[in-house]
Amino acid sequence: MPLLKTPCSFRAVYVQLETQKDRGVNRVKLCVNSVTDWVADTGKMWRDAEQALTLMWLLSGISYGMCHSPPGRPRLTTCRSPEKETFTCWWEPGSTGGLPTSYHLYYRKESSLEVFECPDYHKAGNNSCYFDKRHTSIWIMYNITVVASNALGKAYSESVEIDVMDIVRPHPPENVSVTFMQTTNSPYFLVRWRPPRNTDTRSGWVTIKYEVRTKIEMSRKEEDSNWESYSAGKQLEFSIYSPQPGTNYAVQVRCKLDQGLWSEWSPSAFIQIPDNMSDTQNVVMITAVTLTVVIFLLTAGVLTVKMKPVKHFLLPPVPEPKISGLDTQLLKSGKSEEIFSALITPGYPQIAQSPDRQVECLVISDCDEEMDFDDKAHLENQKIENCLIDNAQKVSQNSIQITLNNSQDLNTTLSTVSNQLSATSSVLAEPQQLLHLYCNGSRVKAQDQNTQISYESECENVNINPAGLTGYVEVDKEKQDQKPLVGEDYSMVSDIISGNILVLQDSIPAQGHKEVKCDKTSEAEESGGVFEPLGYLETLTTFSSGS
Amino acid sequence: MNRVKVLQAWLCCLSLWPCWLSHGVPLDCKDEVGSLSHCASISQEKLLDRVIQHAELIYRVSEESCTLFEEMFVPYPLHALRNQGGNMCHTKPFPIPGSKSEIQQISDKWLLHSVLMLVQSWMEPLIYLQTTLNRYDDAPDALLNKTKWVSDKLLSLEQGVVVLIRKMLDEGILTSPSIFEHTLNPYNEQSPEVLESVLRDYNLLICFKKDAHKMETFLKLLKCRQSNKLSCLSY
Numbered sequence: 001m002p003l004l005k006t007p008c009s010f011r012a013v014y015v016q017l018e019t020q021k022d023r024g025v026n027r028v029k030l031c032v033n034s035v036t037d038w039v040a041d042t043g044k045m046w047r048d049a050e051q052a053l054t055l056m057w058l059l060s061g062i063s064y065g066m067c068h069s070p071p072g073r074p075r076l077t078t079c080r081s082p083e084k085e086t087f088t089c090w091w092e093p094g095s096t097g098g099l100p101t102s103y104h105l106y107y108r109k110e111s112s113l114e115v116f117e118c119p120d121y122h123k124a125g126n127n128s129c130y131f132d133k134r135h136t137s138i139w140i141m142y143n144i145t146v147v148a149s150n151a152l153g154k155a156y157s158e159s160v161e162i163d164v165m166d167i168v169r170p171h172p173p174e175n176v177s178v179t180f181m182q183t184t185n186s187p188y189f190l191v192r193w194r195p196p197r198n199t200d201t202r203s204g205w206v207t208i209k210y211e212v213r214t215k216i217e218m219s220r221k222e223e224d225s226n227w228e229s230y231s232a233g234k235q236l237e238f239s240i241y242s243p244q245p246g247t248n249y250a251v252q253v254r255c256k257l258d259q260g261l262w263s264e265w266s267p268s269a270f271i272q273i274p275d276n277m278s279d280t281q282n283v284v285m286i287t288a289v290t291l292t293v294v295i296f297l298l299t300a301g302v303l304t305v306k307m308k309p310v311k312h313f314l315l316p317p318v319p320e321p322k323i324s325g326l327d328t329q330l331l332k333s334g335k336s337e338e339i340f341s342a343l344i345t346p347g348y349p350q351i352a353q354s355p356d357r358q359v360e361c362l363v364i365s366d367c368d369e370e371m372d373f374d375d376k377a378h379l380e381n382q383k384i385e386n387c388l389i390d391n392a393q394k395v396s397q398n399s400i401q402i403t404l405n406n407s408q409d410l411n412t413t414l415s416t417v418s419n420q421l422s423a424t425s426s427v428l429a430e431p432q433q434l435l436h437l438y439c440n441g442s443r444v445k446a447q448d449q450n451t452q453i454s455y456e457s458e459c460e461n462v463n464i465n466p467a468g469l470t471g472y473v474e475v476d477k478e479k480q481d482q483k484p485l486v487g488e489d490y491s492m493v494s495d496i497i498s499g500n501i502l503v504l505q506d507s508i509p510a511q512g513h514k515e516v517k518c519d520k521t522s523e524a525e526e527s528g529g530v531f532e533p534l535g536y537l538e539t540l541t542t543f544s545s546g547s
Numbered sequence: 548m549n550r551v552k553v554l555q556a557w558l559c560c561l562s563l564w565p566c567w568l569s570h571g572v573p574l575d576c577k578d579e580v581g582s583l584s585h586c587a588s589i590s591q592e593k594l595l596d597r598v599i600q601h602a603e604l605i606y607r608v609s610e611e612s613c614t615l616f617e618e619m620f621v622p623y624p625l626h627a628l629r630n631q632g633g634n635m636c637h638t639k640p641f642p643i644p645g646s647k648s649e650i651q652q653i654s655d656k657w658l659l660h661s662v663l664m665l666v667q668s669w670m671e672p673l674i675y676l677q678t679t680l681n682r683y684d685d686a687p688d689a690l691l692n693k694t695k696w697v698s699d700k701l702l703s704l705e706q707g708v709v710v711l712i713r714k715m716l717d718e719g720i721l722t723s724p725s726i727f728e729h730t731l732n733p734y735n736e737q738s739p740e741v742l743e744s745v746l747r748d749y750n751l752l753i754c755f756k757k758d759a760h761k762m763e764t765f766l767k768l769l770k771c772r773q774s775n776k777l778s779c780l781s782y
Contacts, residue, residue: 084647110635133647136646137645138646138647138764139645139757140645165760202771202778202779203771203778203779204770204771204779205764205767205768207767258760259607259610
């Protein structure tokens with residue numbers, strides 16, 4: 001190739017190799033000075049350019065092959081202390097510069113200027129420096145620098161200041177094992193491990209803390225389930241309860257010293273949870289549920305069928321105040337007749353005492369003197385009716401008519417009647433039915449008009465159940481000697497006052513009416529509050545004797 | 548009547564006599580580290596546990612304060628450069644052991660005294676730190692609260708250590724840190740440059756963190772020694 005012959009030549013050709021700060025990227029800068037006058041035809045120019053380029057390429061090739069350069073700067077990557085007693089630092093080398101390069105680590109302690117070199121380059125592998133116990137001080141700043149040197153020069157890394165306290169990161173725990181413990185009610189699996197090697201966790205130099213995490217290994221799904229973490233404190237075992245049956249678990253443990261960094265996770269330990277554990281539980285559950293359902297259905301059936309008796313059995317009805325004979329259902333139905341008929345029942349004793357009591361006018365007539373007394377009986381009836389009407393506001397048919405047909409001793413009759421009446425003394429306030437007592441022959445018949453219930457008995461034992469008896473009649477036997485009332489001529493009775501007093505019309509027309517009030521009260525007092533009919537009788541008798 | 552009254556008063560006083568006795572000698576001790584009264588009932592072990600809890604807590608809070616301060620005020624590139632400014636942690640009157648082997652050679656007595664000295668040396672600087680942090684424009688409340696809290700806890704820690712010394716070593720200690728007054732001077736200067744003062748405060752926080760860790764470690768080693776001497780020295 002002929003040499004370049006140009007009218008002008010290159011003033012200078014600058015080739016610069018510039019090493020950028022981003023470590024050894026070689027840039028070739030070609031700086032070409034301009035030529036003052038370069039006029040050429042295209043062909044010639046091209047040929048010249050070609051030649052120039054080839055020359056330059058040759059030059060750079062040669063320099064590259066022949067030139068060595070100082071090494072690039074190394075860089076400290078990490079330092080780590082696994083147990084707070086020793087530590088290791090690693091670095092990353094820069095470019096070698098083509099020559100064999102050696103690396104040295106130098107350090108200075110906090111307060112002194114004395115420089116030391118790394119005690120052990122090999123224990124921790126390539127590009128590392130291991131500081132053993134003798135060379136490690138805690139709570140002191142180390143100023144560490146790595147120097148790369150080759151024949152052409154040295155390169156210093158950036159200095160790093162570390163305190164061992166801050167770079168503590170332990171090894172992972174060892175011998176992680178998992179066993180499945182099947183107790184009857186609460187199955188669990190037990191994770192056990194050993195502390196990381198060479199770590200002094202017993203003297204109190206460091207406080208260790210563990211963490212366990214588990215994951216269900218699912219082969220069918222693509223997506224993995226998440227890890228679940230548990231904090232385990234200082235202990236060397238951990239129990240995880242209620243694992244899912246039939247699954248495969250992976251377990252990992254890691255640890256931390258003081259407030260330092262967490263170690264890496266230990267390699268996984270696997271465990272398969274058996275399936276049969278669930279079956280027994282399921283069988284028990286199913287039988288229990290079925291039994292409960294069956295019992296429930298039975299109970300429901302029984303209840304629906306026998307609602308009321310069961311209800312009465314379980315919740316006995318509270319006894320309400322009830323009037324026997326008074327049926328609330330009848331009241332609701334609203335039939336008054338039935339109500340009242342239902343009220344009248346045998347053995348119904350209750351007759352309320354009313355303040356404005358009705359005086360029962362007891363009329364006893366002798367049957368032998370029936371002929372004479374027929375009109376008297378009528379009169380008596382009438383009088384009784386009047387008497388009663390005057391007495392009470394209510395229409396009452398309270399009368400008991402006892403007609404004796406035979407000539408029995410009135411005394412005994414009266415006494416028995418009175419005995420019976422007193423025995424059954426009760427007063428009703430309501431208007432009652434008329435009970436007629438007939439003593440035909442030796443029988444006394446009482447007949448209830450409405451209900452047609454008849455009571456038959458001997459004359460001697462007259463059972464009177466008067467519905468309308470307001471009181472009892474005491475017949476004083478002494479007074480029997482006197483002329484009984486029945487002998488009295490009732491035609492003389494003109495008026496009855498307040499039910500107790502009979503106003504008798506004097507047979508002597510000249511006398512006219514006599515009122516008979518005052519004595520009655522005195523008589524009543526004398527007899528000690530004996531019931532009015534007695535007084536009434538006495539009054540009558542006295543007056544009958546008087547008049 | 549007067550006689551009766553006098554008799555009653557005398558009987559009253561007599562019945563209250565046991566109360567006076569108990570007032571003089573506290574029968575039920577409060578189980579506290581900070582209590583200075585001579586409590587016969589609290590065990591040394593429990594006291595030591597309490598002191599260790601205090602120290603652990605102080606260390607943790609100091610670490611948090613450091614991180615907070617770093618995030619807020621220290622520019623990122625300077626995170627790694629901690630002692631670049633030439634500021635170092637203040638020196639102690641007597642050297643503190645720096646490695647495990649050294650510490651294992653120290654007696655119990657020196658361990659306790661080292662802890663006490665550390666605690667006492669930080670009383671004043673923490674107070675200074677509180678005042679200086681208040682001057683920052685946007686110091687987070689958490690940081691201010693933490694430094695205040697640590698300052699208080701340090702006082703109770705000191706009291707606990709004093710009681711421990713008295714119990715374990717049968718020594719009486721004065722709690723006045725008179726030897727540390729000269730260390731106040733460097734902190735009273737206020738540097739006009741913001742970055743410098745920031746770095747100085749940062750350095751202070753880091754130093755405190757370190758010393759807190761020292762205290763915690765010493766106390767834990769001491770505890771191990773108290774419980775079982777053989778296994779502690781085996782390593």
